[in-house]
Amino acid sequence: MKKYLLACTAMFIGSTAMAEEIVIRMAAPDWGPTRFMQEHANETYSAPSGNDVTLEIDFIPWPNFFDRVNASLNSGEQRYQMIVSDSQWLGNFIEAGHFLRLNDYIEESDELQAIMADLHPALVAGYSTYPHVPADEIEALGGYSPEMNYYGFPQFPDNYFTYYRNDLFCDEGENAAFQETYGAELPCAPEAWETVTWDDWRNFGEFFTRAAGETLAGVELTEDFYGIAYQAGKPLDFSTMQINAFFWQWGGGIWDESNEPNAEVIGVVNSPENIAAFETYLSLLDYAPPIAQTGQMGIFEIQDLYMQGRIAAIIDWAALAGPVVDPSSSTVADVTSFGLMPGNILNGDLDRSANLGGQPFVLTTWNDEETIQEALDLVIWWLSEDTQIAAVQAGGQSGMMSVLNNPDYDSWAPWNAQFRQSLPWQRDLWHIPEMFEMLTQQQEEFDRAITGQISAEEALNAIAEFQDELLRDAGRLE
Amino acid sequence: MTFRKHNEGGWGQTLVSGAIGLIYFAPVFWMVLTAFKTRQDALAIPPKLFFTPTLENFRAVFFDTTSSGELVATDAWLYFVNSAFIAGASVLLALILGTLAAYAFSRYPLRGNDTYLFIILTTRMLPPIVVIIPIFLLFRLTGLSGTYIGIILLYTSFNLPFSIWMMKSFFDDLDREVEDSARMDGSSDWAVFRRIVLPQVAAGLAATMVFALILTWNEFIFALLLTGTESRTVPVALASTVGGSVGVEWGKLSAMITLFLIPVVIVTFVLQNQLLRGVTFGTIRR
Amino acid sequence: MSALTVQRVTKTFGDFTAVSDIDLTVAEDEVLCLLGPSGCGKTTTLRMIAGLESVSQGQILFGGEEVSAKPAQHRNVAMAFQFYALYPDLTVGENLIFPLAAEGLSKAETQERLDGIADTLHLDSVLQRRPHELSEGEKQRVAVGRCIIRRPNAFLFDEPLSRLDVALREDMRGSIRRILATLNRPTVIVTHDQLEAMTMGDRIAVMRDGRIEQVGTPQDVFDHPANTFVAGFIGTPQMSLLDGRCLDAGETQVTVGTDQMRWTLPASRFADMPRTGEAATVGFRPRAASLTPGGLALGGCRLVLSEHMGAEKLLHFDWHGQAVRVLTQDDAPQIDEICTVYLGDAAPHVFDNNGIRLRMKGDRQ
């Protein structure tokens, strides 16, 4: 209603009202998807309201992005109208009063409601709701529902899957040798990966780990070659993201923020399922490159090693897939295919749960009504079907189901099929402000286990104890 | 027939120093080499000393290719200009203020001279991370955030402790007799300072300038937080080559490092003869 | 022990020749003074003997053993530097015994030597002090002490007294002379003060522009200066040198003079005869001249300046554009007064057209 009122008053003042000059300044990480957004906005965006609206993105290096945004917000600088935020940061900045609750605005805008309905539930859960509402409940409510608080929209959704060397996995000699020892076929085509379990993954690791001098697909190796690898690093969240997948796939899980305060930590975080899952995760590191022992094997290290042709298969983010098929940066660009991440047989069928990645973008709370409207028009423009399609074709990703189900979607990037099939399995880390402390401590304990200083159980017990005490202090646990 | 004077070494000395110098320089040499490599060559094992060089990385520093393929200039040249201006201004300011203060601490000691000096030193002892929020608020209240003056004043205050301590140790070492005799010939305090004292501490001035420049030129965290998009410096741009869709854009990073190294190398090379020129021209030592 | 020999030594810095082709020999117990104006190469020569400068050509021998290729630390020479070069962080005592470490003396011997030097140079009271707490005189004595405490192949002194006031210089000259006499080592002292050279040196080598003008005992150099430069340099107050011409060089008489004055001397006195018509210079010491008539007369001397030298007065006359100096006890005439200067019966020195002194019979050989 308010919007129509505004529109009428504008008419009364008469058309002589000068088109106001509004600058929407957004803090964003400095990489492909945000550079595309700026370019595309400059080229194609013109504000439906007739105002002269420009989107001005302040590109900040990703490793220091949090420090800059955090300092800016906490100092009350009120510099940015919109901010690209990691999904886990939502709780912290919402409770600090920096991010704008959008329910009223969505209430009034059919387009925004349509968008909310079209967004994949997993992304609405991870990127927008706070307090966190799990994806299945959102699916049950169907589209927009005032019972939930909405904050963010997807700027770049992300999830991880398998990159593999199709020249090795489809080599007859290797396949014959593999069948002889493991009695199973090597998955050559991407579809073949839909039935791969972690046991198969271990066999690939064992089979393809070769010392310099041995032959691989008929070629003598000059350097050591390794079978498998996934993220196992101390910095940022480089082990939690993968280990959470194991927890969920083994029926375990992390502290459930959505039914605070009676979700338990002890007995959940260090449950037998979690311990078994974590032990499997650790055992699979034996076939990874030696950097795994240093606890520094992050998403970029396995990407580098893979692109230099030193690993048969790795599990990494869609955001990092581009350079792997680009000959100017990867020595294995034309022999790389993508498959789904292996899963675990849980209660009969293959569970492929994984931890959601990517970033939503949000509005800040200190803008006047007109700026908020202009920002929301920008959101509508960004999440419109043709903009999203252009984004995906430029190497980005979309969270809109209409785009994902577009028949040509899989053809726009070799890994789009895998991204699309992985999306329903996505679940996210906690969003509460205490996330930072829990993550840092958890990463440190995981790192001790990865570097062999302590056992999986000891690590999980230490984590459970710490989180239990922390959440009780924070009043999120009775 | 002849022998070498005690402070002259021949080519033998060059060999020894050369070998050690090259070992020490090797990592930097590798970084500069990487600037001319494609990514595959950069990470190749065994390491590639001989490869087909490419200038692609230097182009990537100054030009981006948009999705439609045409080249659009990046702000890199602006960052270099900012770095030069901010570092230059703050080093000079720190040198002037520092040297004057050091001369006062040495020749006109105040009551509690040492406590002042120690307090000046303590400003360097805190990890910068912790003072970010207060400095941020201070800059916002005074409207300095995102401005050149703000960051220059901040860097000046970072350089002052070293400049003051360094120059004071040189002033203390000087022989007062020469100054007194000049004063007796009737030259004013200012003339004594400018004509007698300063030339004798040229080595100190050079060392202080080199170190202050290096400290300011490479400063990152405050540049990241306090400079706006227009006054941003190169170290912040350097960090943008990390954490994108590929872990580290090794070529572009090395190219920026190489380009960013050149001004400091030139300044140090120019200051070198001040640095290495002894101060012994006949003054009677202690 | 043995003599110190410098054979045909030359030193060039780029295209500048600091020292050209000099020969010197210093006997075992002899003190040789290198005397000359600044920049004449005396210090460079000393540094070459010490091994602080390498030799461009020629050789330096200690007792017949060639050391030109050896740097200072292998020559066992002791040197006192013009700027003392005291080790700032050591006490006076430590400075003095510093060089003894290389002589491998026992503690007792070291202490003994230290006491000896401290006593002779009156340094006992300052042994614990640091160099910057000493007076110029004390610094200078420590520098000398550090030199003569040793038993080296040779002692070298670089302007040892130049920084002292006159009284101190007087006292030090005497005591150094006494000490050196007891040590019988070849000793070379560089100085620009000819009085210092005359008192301290057994022999003096007068140098100019890198060459040795004359080597001889103080008396020789004073009485028979080899050329006009040495004549003008040695002896205070300075000898008057009058440019003239050899008018007649007969068998019995030699007449030398200018258009205002003629000087006839018995030819028999000349060992070397001048040649008629060639230029000649006549020199006489101020003490040899006086205002009381007698002997050759120089008319028309206008008094320019009268200096009080304590017991005597030094009168500066302008004689037809040439300087004439007279040292006298009686009272001085008025400024600008024209007087006649008489040379009495003293025989003047006569120099040929190259400034070389003509030897007289009866000169000491």
Next chain:
Amino acid sequence: MTSDMHLPPAFTTQRSARGILQWLNAPERRGPLLVAPAILTLFLVNILPLLWSFGLSFFNYRANRQAAPRFDGLDNYGDLLTDDRVWERFVTTGMIVAGSVGLQLIIGFGLALLFAKKFPLRRILLMLVLTPMMLSFVSVGIFFKLFYDPSLGLLSWIVGQFTGEPFAILATPAGAISAIVIADAWMWSPFVMLLVLAGLVSVPDYLYEAAHVDRASGWRRFRTITLPYVKGLILLALLFRTIETFKTFDLVYLITAGGPGSATETVAVYAYRLGFQNFRTSEASALAYLILFVVIVLTSLYLYLVNRRDAEAAS
């Protein structure tokens, strides 16, 4: 009337502007006059924020909370001192400081002696040795992390030539700490060399000549002449490198991120995590002032030791 009121000369009414200048120019005011601009800059831009965060350390202020900060007195300090994780980080930092500063002094001094003599190509070679210091921590951190990579790194390739297997220096706590120390020492030894060289160059030649004439051995020349001259500058280098290395952050954050476990987590990284990741701003400030206190104790120890040795030597 004013003359007998004993007003300080500057404030008597007849004083003209020129008088003020004269008053300012008087020698005893010369000291404060020259020092004022430097102290003013330092105070405004550096000391004021320091005091602010010092005050902060007595509250329970959390940067991401709207709640008004509550005065906690010394609780923050108490918690930190009783938290063994903090002691662990101080020990780690101590090891890194001792290792790195020690190595820097040795390498720096050695390099300085090497370059004190004049020899052909000296200036170019000196430039080569000075370059590591000219790099930013970010670039050194990133490249050394690659150098230390067991599969793609130069170190592992070189070691591999002898041992045949990949060498993962970052796998063990001891290896990780030495990796940090090597990177820091390599980067900052030229700083120590620069200072020592500035001292060596100012030693008058005739002292060395005298020592040669006195046939003093290399060691005695060094102890008697060289060392006293550069002692002041070595202290300065020691002082500054200790202060800077105690704040090691970038190298640890980039090369090991504090790992393996928390083996290389320095107090600066821990303060960053407290302040910036866990939003315990007051605790981070308190920890920073603990660091400040430790560094002050350390540096005053240096100053005391040297002054005592000076006093002893001078007595």
